[in-house]
Amino acid sequence: MARLAHVTLALGVVLLLGLGSAYYAVRSGLSGGEIANGPWRSSRVTGSTDADLYTRARVAVGALLALAPSETIYFNADTDADGQPLEARCDYRVDGEELPARWWSITAYGADHFLIPNDAGRYSFSQTTLAREPGGPWTLEVSTEPGRAGASRPGPRSEAQPSEAAQGAPPASGTSGPGPRSEAQPSEALNWLPSGESAASGPFALTLRLYNPAPEVVEQPGTVALPRIARLGCR
16 A cells, blocks of 8 residues: 555656646747747747647647748747846837848737737737838837837827737738728827736737748847847836
């Protein structure tokens, strides 16, 4: 009986360790082929047939769709340039240049990996909806309220259709951008992406999608000049 009890206990410990390590790997974002680029993280195997079981589970938990690297490169950030976690109680300024891809977008997600609910219906910006000079640098404000990060400039509003923003799909061939949008109000015509309904909304993350990326991005995603995420202050 004592031996059986020891065997049962050992099996229980092994099972708990196995389940615990799997849960940690999936929830923490660890995956095979992970690459760091500043606060941004990517993986060489996401969306490919070489993806391991942990990577596939992580995509299933934290993403709606993962295409092959030749089609789309995904970069995720849950910290700022200084390595501090992204939190709704803080205000951020994201500065970027034109990215080496046919089309790209940047989307905010809550801790539950879903789009962040907000009254403005703002979930994502893209190269076709950010207010900027054509092909020039851009600045995006990420905060609970507009006007905190100094990035609020007049211009097109972000993708307002949840289905478009959730999939992060590029515009169809022959079109100039995403589908119909409601008419923007003056307070909506800003490069502002909500990080939550209030400062108590908790942590969030940003996902940058590069569709039909340039060959050098596929080969060396860790060397691409990606947007800088600067924390301006917290409440």
